[in-house]
Every structure is written in C-alpha cells, then in structure tokens.
Amino acid sequence: MNIITQTPRIIIRLFEPEEEEMYLSLYNDERVMLYLPFRSREEHIKIFREHLVTGPVGSVTGRWGLFNKADNDFIGMCLLRLFDDGSDSIELGYALHYNHWGKGVASEMADALLTHMRNINQAAKFVAVTDLGNIPSQRVLEKAGMKRDGNYFRNGEELAFFRSLI
Template sequence: MEIFASTPRLILRELIPADAAGMFELDSDKAVHLYLGNKPLSTIEESREVIRFIRQQYRENGIGRWAVVEKESNRFVGWAGLKLVKKPTNGHVNYYDLGYRFIQKYWGKGYATECAQACLDYGFNRLRLENIYAMADAGNAASKRVLEKAGFRPDGTFYEEEILHNWFTISRETWQSLHG
C-alpha cells in the first residue's frame, strides 16, 4: 500500500478494499452529501464499487483520491486528493481537481485544510503540475474557506446539474510564492 503524503496528524495513502466500512460510514451520511447532490449510499457494496472505481483511476491515470488516516488512532477519517478529470467542466477538460470528504465526527479539526495543502504540495512538487483546480457548491461556505486557506483563488461561478458552484484555481507560481 503506497503512502502519498504525510502531515503532522494524517497519512494520505491509496484506498484499499479494507476501507469499505469507513467509506460507507462516510458516504451513507446525508449531512456529508448535503452539497453533493444528496445521494448518500445505501449499501456497503456501493462503497466497494467506489473504491474499485478509484483504484481503476490509479491504474489509468496514475492518480486518484487517497484514504486519509488519523495517525493517533489509525482510523479512516475520509478521503482527499487529486483526480484527473477528463470530462468537460466549466470550460476545462483533462485537468487536475482537488477534492476531499470527511466523516462528520472529524469535521472542524482542520483536516481538510491540512490535506489540501499536502495534496497541492504533491501536485506541484511531485507531479510538476502548472495548475490545480477545485469547485464547491456555492452554498458550502466551509469548503470555500478550506480552499482559500490552502491558497486557491475564486475564479468565477458555473452551474453543474442546475446547482451553482464556485470555481477555484491555484497555479504552481502562486503556490511557490506562498511556500517559497
């Protein structure tokens, strides 16, 4: 199992089939899915399928979302990471998207910001990307705050599935100026 990044409190590693119970706890929660189209999962088999899908992205694209494990407890707390998005979104195609999702009891601990920074470091310093993008439901103030704390800048709005989203961008140059 590959570890992609480590922070003072977290390990970001590849998602594995053994993460299915944690993924189900995460994705079956309506509160977690409030800004994700309100489509929580209803079976653990759906979580297994999500993990298989992400592992396929590792094989095809060399990147995908990573499991986030709390070092102190060794517990699965959610996922974070970069994903190569091949379908057109807000006028972009074949771009790297930063995303994260955490089990509700781990909200408010700063884990999303910690992971976002580790993912940006990986994207700019290991993958040598020029730009990384992110989006958040326009009503999700907490997610927008995380992205801005990580260094992203708002770059307009767009509709996806009739829901208004904010688009965020960060360049390698901006990242380096913040972490030079």
Template sequence: MHPGPRPIQLETPRLIVRPWQTSDSDPFAALNADVRVMRYFPAPFDRAASDAMIDRCSAHIAAHGFGFWAVERKQDGAFIGMVGLNIPGAPLPFAPCVEIGWRLAAEYWGRGYASEAARAALRAGFEVFGLNEIVSFTALLNQPSQAVMERLGMRRCAQTFDHPNVPDGHPLKAHCVYRLTRADWTAVRQDTRGGAADIRIR
C-alpha cells in the first residue's frame, strides 16, 4: 500500500527522485522543447503543454502516492528530467496497468541516469506500493528506450499496438510493450550490484 498523502522521495548513489518544485518549470520546458528529447514523440511541447504536464504529474502523485517524479542530480542539484510510475489515461489494449517511464534532458544522456532512476522507481513500485506488475511501452522506432527497458530486466511482449494518441499514418504510431512482474524484479535485484535505491518517505 502506498503511504497516503505523505510525499515519497527516492535516493540513488547519484540522484534524488522527488516531487515537483516550482523551480523545475523552466528546465522542464526546455527539455520538452528540445527536438532531440522529443524525437520519438509526435511533436515537442510548448510552454503551456509542459507546465500542464507538471500539473498532471503532481495531481497523480497526490491521488495515488506515485507518479512521474522530478529527477535531481545530487552533486549540483541540477534538474535533469523525470522518471516514475503512472496509470495511463489512454485506452490502451492492456489497461488497466501501471507504467514506468522517463524523460531526461539531452545533456545528461549516456551516463546511466535513466536506468539508475528507473530502478529506484521500480523498487518503490514493488516494495512500497505493492504492485504486482509494471509495464513500459514506446514506439517501435525508439531503440534507446527499449535498451533501457531491457537493462531494467523487463521482457518484451510479442504484442504490439497502435497508440491511440498518435495520429494514423504517423511513423511513431506502432508501439511495443515490455513487462516486469514482482517475481522477476526480485530475481533482477538479486543479480544486480550497485545503483540500489535508498527509499525514504518524509
């Protein structure tokens, strides 16, 4: 069960995964306007759409105890992106479900931050919120995100689907699905060294 209205904060060796702050708005807007970051989404976000996403993420956290959290680098307090757990609103063929997702600013790619933060979110999902399964999905063309999913120990399903929020005929409409069960997570944790999350509830 989740810890109710108290905010949850996750710590890894290099990162803090936390609720959103007002100061996150500017760097998150820059991230969402970057065509490199949004390459596998239908279009970049303008400022209004970016701010609205923060509002939705914060509301989801307030309602469920978890959501897409902000990610901060410990060494300098820099906002580097978001990671977390979400109940999708789109009518997906495998709903109801809880997904894990991430989005990092391009200057922080290639350092293992996405995997490190995502492992913390997975641990929270299974050990704090009592989830039995977590899924992740992305466009078939998005090989970088699929590589992260595989590093997390998630298994790709044979099932593919057309995302209902992507326009028909768009090259990003076709998506794949990855899954991780609680049992698989336990096995992955036993085989993993380093990057463990210290989950703190304040």
C-alpha cells in the first residue's frame, strides 16, 4: 500500500490494479456525476490505468484513492494535476461516493492533501474549479484555505475559480 498521506479518519493512497472496478463504480452514480464532466467508461479506465504509477520524486501531481481508515471502505478519489491555463499552478479535484457527502471527509482530504504537498514543494500554487452551482464543494475549498477568485471557462463551461491563499 503506497500511502500519500493520512488523517485519523482517512488514508490517501495509490490505487492498486485490482481496484479498477471499485474506482469505476464511483462514476455510476448520477448524483456524483452531477458536477463532473461526462467521460465514457473507456476514458475512466484509461485515466485509472495511467495513474497506477507514481510520478517523479518531488512531484505533487497524481490521482489517488481515498479510503476510510477504520474499515478500508472506498470513499472516492482525489487528484492534483497541472492546471490547464498554461501556468505552473496545480489543480485540486475530487469525487466522493454519495454516502460520504456532508460528513466532512472532503474538507479533511483537501486540507491533508494540500498540507502534505506543500511540505514536498513549498513553491507550489494550488487552484481549483467547481461547477457554479456546487456550493458544498466551494465551501470545502474555502475550508482548505482557498478563496474564490472569479470564474474560469473550461470547454465552454463557466466554473467557479479558487486560488490557495498560502
């Protein structure tokens, strides 16, 4: 098990190859997909398989599984990737199974992941975008030390843009 970081409740770690179907199950729920861009099953498989390997030492980018520390229940996934605006900013993203919404898990994950990655690369600048109507995720980002900084257009869609204050 390749753990990235953890808190008293959650573990953020690399996925194992045999967890592919578990990962894909996240995208079968219409409630989870409400604020996420549509991707085919094949696209999700490709993304999953591309992220089974770790990046170079010191890299702060990747896509990881989020698990309950008590029972190893799959909660969702989180990611850090280069932001698509041509800057050197790193974008935070995540998706959680619906039954884990509203329990503080997303806030805990965001805070733990950003804190851990700042320790690896203190110069990293973190950003995030959400659907304009996704107020709960916007609150998560604010709790993680991010501030709304206008809107951002991606693939013709207007999104709320957040920037890390630290």
